Amino acid sequence: MIIIDSKTVEQTKVEVGCLMQPEQANIAGNIHGGEVLKLMDNSAGIVASRHAGSNVVTARVDRVEFHYPIHIGNFVNCKSKMTFVGRSSMEVSVTVLVEDVFKDEEPKVALTGYFTFVALDSDGKPRVVPSLEITNEEEQKIYDESQKRYMEFKKYKNNIE
Numbered sequence: 709m710i711i712i713d714s715k716t717v718e719q720t721k722v723e724v725g726c727l728m729q730p731e732q733a734n735i736a737g738n739i740h741g742g743e744v745l746k747l748m749d750n751s752a753g754i755v756a757s758r759h760a761g762s763n764v765v766t767a768r769v770d771r772v773e774f775h776y777p778i779h780i781g782n783f784v785n786c787k788s789k790m791t792f793v794g795r796s797s798m799e800v801s802v803t804v805l806v807e808d809v810f811k812d813e814e815p816k817v818a819l820t821g822y823f824t825f826v827a828l829d830s831d832g833k834p835r836v837v838p839s840l841e842i843t844n845e846e847e848q849k850i851y852d853e854s855q856k857r858y859m860e861f862k863k864y865k866n867n868i869e
């Protein structure tokens with residue numbers, strides 16, 4: 709029998725930062741949405757593959773919202789953490805903070821979203837991942853919302869099969 713250790717939400721947290729470059733922007737200097745989504749996918753993917761201890765693939769992206777614009781030269785920080793674990797799937801929430809490095813201001817929330825990954829074994833088949841330890845009420849609330857999305861997907865999949 710394989711015993712897989714669970715992890716706390718705190719232990720899953722990852723932050724990935726970078727400075728936005730001219731080639732990532734449109735002619736007015738706004739960073740393309742897809743560029744930021746790639747950063748979010750990368751950051752969330754680190755959380756998922758570290759938790760799973762194996763290769764993971766993105767299966768779904770939910771509720772991505774663009775709250776605040778990002779421009780060339782801004783510093784962007786993607787904060788990611790695990791919100792829910794199924795059998796082989798994991799949901800990771802990502803909050804993107806943006807900061808104008810020339811201004812003495814608090815970073816602003818630019819984007820939020822949820823990324824679902826599936827852990828794969830060496831044959832490319834879904835594999836079981838460690839469970840997630842919930843340690844407080846706030847984490848439980850977020851876990852319950854994620855579980856709702858997971859159950860809705862299962863219902864949808866059963867209906868189309």
Ligand SMILES: CC(C)(COP(=O)(O)OP(=O)(O)OC[C@H]1O[C@@H](n2cnc3c(N)ncnc32)[C@H](O)[C@@H]1OP(=O)(O)O)[C@@H](O)C(=O)NCCC(=O)NCCS
Nearest residue numbers: 765766767768793794795796797798824826828834861862
């Ligand atoms: C994700 C993928 C491996 C799932 O394969 P599958 O044959 O549907 O696997 P299963 O039906 O056994 O489901 C495995 C898990 O994935 C979850 N899952 C599959 N598709 C999903 C979706 N669209 N959204 C959310 N979860 C999904 C299932 O709920 C299940 O979760 P659980 O084990 O925690 O209960 C497969 O669809 C795939 O390879 N997709 C392409 C992924 C990819 O290339 N991503 C990069 C994008 S460019």
